[in-house]
Amino acid sequence: MPIPRSQQVSLESTPYYHCVSRCVRRAFLCGEDPITGSSYEHRRGWIEKRLLFLASVFSIDICAYAIMSNHLHVVLHVNLESAQQWSTRDVLDKWHRLHKGTLYTQQYVKGEALSPFALKLVEASVESYRHRLMDISWFMKELNEPIARHANAEDKCTGHFWEGRFKSQALLDEAALIACMTYVDLNPIRAKVSDTPESSDFTSIKQRIAFLNKNSQPKFLSPFVGNPRKNMPNGLPFQLKDYLELVDMTGRVISSKKRGAIDISLLPILQRLSISADNWFCIATQFGKKTENIVGRAHSVAHYCKSKNRKRQFKRQSTLLFA
Numbered sequence: 001m002p003i004p005r006s007q008q009v010s011l012e013s014t015p016y017y018h019c020v021s022r023c024v025r026r027a028f029l030c031g032e033d034p035i036t037g038s039s040y041e042h043r044r045g046w047i048e049k050r051l052l053f054l055a056s057v058f059s060i061d062i063c064a065y066a067i068m069s070n071h072l073h074v075v076l077h078v079n080l081e082s083a084q085q086w087s088t089r090d091v092l093d094k095w096h097r098l099h100k101g102t103l104y105t106q107q108y109v110k111g112e113a114l115s116p117f118a119l120k121l122v123e124a125s126v127e128s129y130r131h132r133l134m135d136i137s138w139f140m141k142e143l144n145e146p147i148a149r150h151a152n153a154e155d156k157c158t159g160h161f162w163e164g165r166f167k168s169q170a171l172l173d174e175a176a177l178i179a180c181m182t183y184v185d186l187n188p189i190r191a192k193v194s195d196t197p198e199s200s201d202f203t204s205i206k207q208r209i210a211f212l213n214k215n216s217q218p219k220f221l222s223p224f225v226g227n228p229r230k231n232m233p234n235g236l237p238f239q240l241k242d243y244l245e246l247v248d249m250t251g252r253v254i255s256s257k258k259r260g261a262i263d264i265s266l267l268p269i270l271q272r273l274s275i276s277a278d279n280w281f282c283i284a285t286q287f288g289k290k291t292e293n294i295v296g297r298a299h300s301v302a303h304y305c306k307s308k309n310r311k312r313q314f315k316r317q318s319t320l321l322f323a
């Protein structure tokens with residue numbers, strides 16, 4: 001039986017989650033249908049544009065993403081602290097970019113006088129909207145539903161476009177986070193639709209590489225802020241240079257099919273996380289197959305299960321990969 005989404009997403013345990021949505025029809029999400037010859041490549045642009053727009057509205061940061069032919073991957077970070085600091089006006093301005101809201105919230109934004117009763121209704125709406133704007137299920141709903149409607153209109157059909165539920169994985173520690181991000185960024189290379197990370201269209205890694213020429217990081221992606229330390233700013237706890245080297249070298253190993261051809265265990269980022277080269281290669285190529293809805297080192301998974309009063313139902317092999 002599927003685990004309820006409320007039990008899968010626990011911000012007390014981790015703010016990082018890997019989400020996957022798959023197209024339910026034979027008709028492709030993107031790419032080219034080999035049977036009919038129809039091309040849906042333009043839909044990648046729809047999804048990327050919508051995804052980056054939502055990052056500017058929700059208190060949810062995008063760490064990595066890859067838009068494939070019949071599915072998409074996204075690694076998300078829920079920024080709880082940011083959402084709690086939003087004012088009433090901030091929340092309403094953001095929500096109204098997605099939906100009309102209520103008559104009273106519209107009047108509040110326009111600065112019209114409201115009765116005490118109406119103000120209470122506005123406050124209740126704001127708290128509901130604030131919760132939704134830091135909710136992964138709402139984020140995926142706001143991503144998938146418009147795409148499904150647009151695709152159905154283009155295909156001149158009705159019915160489900162996506163599978164009923166998106167897959168969600170809790171990334172409990174830095175090792176799980178870096179492994180999942182690399183797995184997502186290298187999706188096109190594993191699928192043999194791209195040869196290099198910088199040529200992988202509609203991926204976060206291509207966006208990050210493009211911004212290197214500007215000596216900056218893309219504002220619509222969660223930034224790399226360096227290794228953990230005191231007074232740590234919000235962002236990914238790694239060095240950008242280390243991560244790009246890791247993705248580049250892992251991609252070369254995958255594309256050349258020469259396991260161990262490059263000693264990636266020498267990379268500082270893997271040394272700090274104590275992940276061996278052999279384990280890393282397996283993680284980077286088979287993350288989806290070797291892991292379940294909870295991902296991390298053995299002690300991280302044990303702590304999570306204890307805090308949630310759940311049995312340790314996970315593949316022992318998945319925790320050994322991070323040993």
